[in-house]
Amino acid sequence: MLKFKLILITLLISQENICQQTIDGSIFHDGIQRQYKLYIPASYNSNHSVPLVFSFHGLTSNANLNFFYTKFHEIADTAGFILIHPQGTLNAIGVPHWNVGVLGSTNSDDIGFTDALIDTLMANYNIDENRIYTCGMSNGGFLSFLLGCQLSHRFAAIASVTGSMTFTTYNQCNPVHPTPVLQIHGTLDPTVPYNGSSLSMKSINDVLAYWVNQNNCNPNPIVTPVPNISLMDGSIAEHINYHSGDNGSAVEHYKIIGGAHDWPGAWGNQDVDASVEIWRFFYRYNLQNLISSSTDRPKNEFLKVFPTASYGEIYVNYNANSRYSIYNLNGVLIKSGEIYSGENKINLNTINKGLYFIQIDNLNKRFIIL
Numbered sequence: 001m002l003k004f005k006l007i008l009i010t011l012l013i014s015q016e017n018i019c020q021q022t023i024d025g026s027i028f029h030d031g032i033q034r035q036y037k038l039y040i041p042a043s044y045n046s047n048h049s050v051p052l053v054f055s056f057h058g059l060t061s062n063a064n065l066n067f068f069y070t071k072f073h074e075i076a077d078t079a080g081f082i083l084i085h086p087q088g089t090l091n092a093i094g095v096p097h098w099n100v101g102v103l104g105s106t107n108s109d110d111i112g113f114t115d116a117l118i119d120t121l122m123a124n125y126n127i128d129e130n131r132i133y134t135c136g137m138s139n140g141g142f143l144s145f146l147l148g149c150q151l152s153h154r155f156a157a158i159a160s161v162t163g164s165m166t167f168t169t170y171n172q173c174n175p176v177h178p179t180p181v182l183q184i185h186g187t188l189d190p191t192v193p194y195n196g197s198s199l200s201m202k203s204i205n206d207v208l209a210y211w212v213n214q215n216n217c218n219p220n221p222i223v224t225p226v227p228n229i230s231l232m233d234g235s236i237a238e239h240i241n242y243h244s245g246d247n248g249s250a251v252e253h254y255k256i257i258g259g260a261h262d263w264p265g266a267w268g269n270q271d272v273d274a275s276v277e278i279w280r281f282f283y284r285y286n287l288q289n290l291i292s293s294s295t296d297r298p299k300n301e302f303l304k305v306f307p308t309a310s311y312g313e314i315y316v317n318y319n320a321n322s323r324y325s326i327y328n329l330n331g332v333l334i335k336s337g338e339i340y341s342g343e344n345k346i347n348l349n350t351i352n353k354g355l356y357f358i359q360i361d362n363l364n365k366r367f368i369i370l
Contacts, residue, residue, distance in 0.1 A: 029116045030109045037063040039083040041076045051081040051131035056140030060095040063087040069266040070275050079279060082125060098143040101168045102200055110143060111150055118154055130286040135159035135278050137263055138192060149173035157285045159278045162192050162261050164201045178249040181211040182281040184274050186259025208253055215245035229317050229343055230270035235259040237271045248290025252281060270306050305358060305365040312349040314367055318360055325359045
């Protein structure tokens with residue numbers, strides 16, 4: 001049985017490297033060459049249309065980093081969507097950005113660039129034009145709101161992590177259909193303050209109120225505390241759901257109380273996995289309607305490993321008592337043991353640095369020992 005497991009994991013690793021595609025591409029738009037990172041899951045079949053998810057990086061960041069920390073590609077492997085991480089242009093001080101109309105932005109046409117990317121991908125892949133979604137962190141979240149306002153005919157739902165709406169975006173917003181919105185934000189965010197800024201951006205409560213009104217949602221939300229599975233992250237979370245909007249739309253908010261400028265699940269709060277929650281939210285909608293009322297979470301959410309890069313220990317959160325096995329890239333069993341439902345600490349001080357897989361039941365996660 002052990003030999004079979006080792007062979008199986010080795011085959012899975014090999015298949016992952018062969019079948020999935022990560023493509024660094026570019027298109028010529030508005031007089032300049034624009035770059036992007038594209039991920040095609042192994043399950044892609046050109047005979048079947050699939051959803052498309054945009055993920056926009058933050059100010060000073062880039063597509064590669066956004067790909068690394070969001071780990072949307074791991075969700076795409078089982079959910080079957082195509083994933084694109086566009087690259088922003090350099091702003092007035094020479095750092096990557098998205099033009100959302102704030103001081104220091106260039107005149108880059110990021111709305112047109114996004115529109116052109118959709119056309120390009122639809123010409124080359126079988127994209128379900130009714131299931132295209134956008135999300136982003138910080139400056140990328142600002143852009144996602146801008147796209148939801150000015151390119152809404154192409155996006156079924158939007159999500160923002162640590163982003164907001166500029167006054168211009170807010171005042172000129174004109175979506176053409178009820179647009180489901182998910183906002184994830186820390187109350188102690190020093191970069192994009194939860195209470196907004198009188199100079200540049202609306203408060204998160206103002207943003208939520210706009211979309212609740214726009215979608216005709218119930219103004220009295222259902223508020224649910226998120227289980228505090230990590231006692232070490234310095235924050236707690238609650239889920240706020242403004243439901244029953246037109247065409248089944250909703251406005252949802254993960255309020256990270258004590259959270260900063262973070263992508264929950266990657267760093268900062270570990271009670272919420274931002275990437276998992278974004279896909280959980282997206283897959284319920286197409287351009288016209290709520291297509292699934294299910295709130296079931298992707299199976300992999302029940303296994304969380306953090307940090308994903310460690311010097312000697314990892315914390316594993318799972319929803320049941322079970323056994324774990326840790327393998328290296330050659331499929332060799334390095335360590336095994338028992339875990340219990342909830343948070344578990346695994347000491348790895350005797351393990352050499354490198355990339356490893358932890359397997360629990362039929363789920364696995366990757367992590368690095370530094």
